[in-house]
Amino acid sequence: MINYTERIALLMQDIVERTPRLSFIDLKEVLVFARFGRTEAEGAFATCHCMTIPESEPGYYYWRDRATGELTRRSEWFITKSPEVRVGLTRVKYLISFVLPRFCDQSLERSRKSALYPGAAPWLAKLDTIVHELYHIDPDESGIRRVARADGTNSPRSHGPMFYEDVAEMVTRYLASNPSPALYDFLKHDFDTLNAKEGGVVSTTFSNFPSFPQRYMQAVDMPMPDAAVKVERLKPLTQPVRYTEDDLHIRQFTDSSTRRLTRKGRYCAA
Ligand SMILES: [Zn+2]
Numbered sequence: 033m034i035n036y037t038e039r040i041a042l043l044m045q046d047i048v049e050r051t052p053r054l055s056f057i058d059l060k061e062v063l064v065f066a067r068f069g070r071t072e073a074e075g076a077f078a079t080c081h082c083m084t085i086p087e088s089e090p091g092y093y094y095w096r097d098r099a100t101g102e103l104t105r106r107s108e109w110f111i112t113k114s115p116e117v118r119v120g121l122t123r124v125k126y127l128i129s130f131v132l133p134r135f136c137d138q139s140l141e142r143s144r145k146s147a148l149y150p151g152a153a154p155w156l157a158k159l160d161t162i163v164h165e166l167y168h169i170d171p172d173e174s175g176i177r178r179v180a181r182a183d184g185t186n187s188p189r190s191h192g193p194m195f196y197e198d199v200a201e202m203v204t205r206y207l208a209s210n211p212s213p214a215l216y217d218f219l220k221h222d223f224d225t226l227n228a229k230e231g232g233v234v235s236t237t238f239s240n241f242p243s244f245p246q247r248y249m250q251a252v253d254m255p256m257p258d259a260a261v262k263v264e265r266l267k268p269l270t271q272p273v274r275y276t277e278d279d280l281h282i283r284q285f286t287d288s289s290t291r292r293l294t295r296k297g298r299y300c301a302a
Contacts, residue, residue: 033230033231033232033233033234033284034218034226034230034232034233034234035234035235035236035282036066036130036132036136036218036233036234036235036285037064037065037066037130037235037236038064038235038236039218040064040130040162041059041064042215043162043215043216043219044059044062044064044162044166045059046211046212046215047162047163047166047206048166050206050209050211051163051202051205051206053167053198053202054163054166054167054169054202056171057166057169060119060122061122061123061124061125061126062124062125062126062127062128062169063117063119063124063126063127063128063236064127064128064129064130064236065127065128065129065130065235065236065237065238065244065280066129066130066131066132066235066236066237066283066285067129067130067131067132067237067242067244068131068132068242068285068289068290069131069132069133069134070133070134070287070288071133071134071137071223071287073134075131075134076131077130077131077134077135077138077158077161078128078129078130078131078135078161078162078164078165079128079129079165080126080127080128080165080166080168080169080176081126081127081128081129081244081245081246082114082125082126082170082175082176083114083115083116083117083123083124083125083126083127083245084114084125084126084173084175085114085175085247087111087112087113087114088111088112088113089111090109090110090111090252090254091109091110091111092106092107092108092109092110093106093107093264094106094107094261103258103261104261104262105261105262105263105264106256106258106261106262106263106264107263107264107265107266108251108256108263108264108265108266109251109252109253109254109256110249110250110251110252110266111249111250111252112247112248112249112250113247113248113249113250113273114245114247115245115246115247115248115271115272115273115274115275116273116274116275117245117274117275117276118274118275118276118277119276119277119280120277125173126169127244127245128165128166129244130235132223132233132235132285133223133233133285133286133287135158135161136158136221136222136223136226136233137222137223138157138158138161139154139155139157139222140152140153140154140155140156140157141154143157145157145160145196145200148160148196148197148200149200149203149204153220155219155220155221156203158219159203159206159207159216159219160199160200160203163199163202163203163206164195164196164199167195167198167199167202168190176190177190223287224287227286227287232284233284233285233286234282234283234284234285234293235282235283235285236280236281236282237280237281237282237283237290237292238275238279238280238281239272239275239278239279239280239281240271240272240279241281241283241290241292243271245271245272245275246271248269248271248273249266250269251265251266281293
């Protein structure tokens, strides 16, 4: 069976070594994992999740009466925090998730990206997505790369007009640097072909699959500004706030489901 996320992590290592604009990335601090998503369904192919965004200022939710506009309820005060993910002694700063089997079936033919790769092989859409997610990693370590507007201020959107062009340029240069085809050949196959050829597709997932480490709300004890209004408690946490390598599972993905495999050997970080 092919370990898809491990293969992506190995390919990423070669990409950052050969791409000056990505060479600041320490892949020991980046963890690649898989989520499930059908090919026919709408949705992302991959996502870059930053685990180092600082906790938020305290805040609360409130509800008003529609007719009178009067405050009717508040939540208790809370802050939002990122969970801690550690592999061995290393704190993971970014998670990059790939949605399987959807990612494997991505093709330039059905994509807006095709204009950036005239005449290129359809599977290049997948290499483009891998470089795209790496490019979201911020060299200033402030979270997700900020995108400068033409006037030099920061845009709240994380994809500026040049983002896609920059990615295409990095992909093209990477391939022109003659990397070993053994590193990227697996991207040439769609999910069914790869599954048949390799006898199965497995990937790293988290123990709380289909969930994964995500921002959470933690209640903080602070006085309520208006004591007369009813205060709603936050829902108790249902997901872990700390993850280690023991929370990494190997799951087999099919076109319609996943199942956990018993782990053999230790998790190998990128
Ligand atoms: Zn993006």
